[in-house]
Amino acid sequence: MLRLIASSLCLRCQRAPALPLKLRPCVTLSSAENQQTVEALYDLSVDIQKVRKLNGWVLHQNPAYTKEVANLLRDMGASGSVIARILSVHPESVLCHPEQMQAQRELWMSVCPNQKELVSIIEKFPAxxxxxxxxxxxxxxxxxxxxxxxxxxxxxxxxxxxxxxxFSRPVEQNQLMMQTLQQAYRELGGEEANMKIWLQKLLSQNLFVLLKPPEVLRENLLFLRDRGFSTAELLRLLSKLRGFVTELNPDSMRHMMAFSQETMGCSEEELRNTVLRCPALLYYTEEILSERFKGLLSAGISMAQIMETPTVLELTTQIVNYRIQRLKAYGYDVRTGSLQVLNGTKKDFEMSCGKLQIRRERPLFNPVAPLRGDD
Incomplete structure (x- = not known):
């Protein structure tokens, strides 16, 4: 029994997430908590029970720099409540050496406009x-x-x-992916003057695109070219896919294009045009698309309407049904009207509903009716 317990404890340690610092991966159950750390966290109003439950190993480490972390954050303008939240969510921060923290501060300030914004970033992404x-x-x-x-x-x-x-990996790996993206942009006819804007948009839309192998991008573009997409259309797809083209593969795209074409009953050319307007057809799963097609059709919407406004497939069935009912209350029938009114963000949809309400409440003007004069 003791051997079984010891074995389970070792397995538990092996399953623990990798630590961001060079620390012991596991501490023995008999090791005492670092009382200086515990008291310092108490003084900062940190939820000690939460720390014990989720990151108890931190409280056993020595040395720890709790006060130094708090002073660094306070010096950057962080309030007491913000400091408490950061240490509650990421107590591992107290194990960073003061010199290391200062080096990180200087490094981040080389790209952050001010310390207030840096504190906001640390609060959201302390790790x-x-x-x-x-x-x-x-x-x-x-x-x-x-x-x-x-x-x-x-x-x-x-x-x-x-x-x-x-940023933690060698710069050469990022250089290779960036060069691959730049080369693809040029080969697809992108204008050199717009490359920086295009790259910034791509990176901001999918922050993990750099972590993908460059070969994946090349394979996917070659597959889409073989399916009849022109270079200009490929550039549009690469821009609209928000980097998903690096997360797909030819087999999955082939399957989804075949499924979409069979479901819509369209030609190859019609399928390409639909994909260009709704790239989600390439990366949604068959289960998701099947559910959304069925939901739209069961609401009385025709396949022709879906192909005319395919971006409606980007909305969940629940959202579509809710919006259809809202529109119905204003006298709008999606079965005979455009589906474009269903699209957009929640704010866009509410604006559309507002316009329909105004149109419904506005009295019709009768040009032959006599004008009412003053009594």
Missing amino acids: SFFTSSSHHDNQRDNIAYFQSLHLNKRIVTKLMASAPQS
């Missing part, structure tokens, strides 16, 4: 800021590389915060 010192050189090299491309600082900051893996 991206309090990272291993072994990644510092790669971070610095990657920042320098992206700055050499004259990319907007906000894009670089967003990448560092949301996709820190892109």
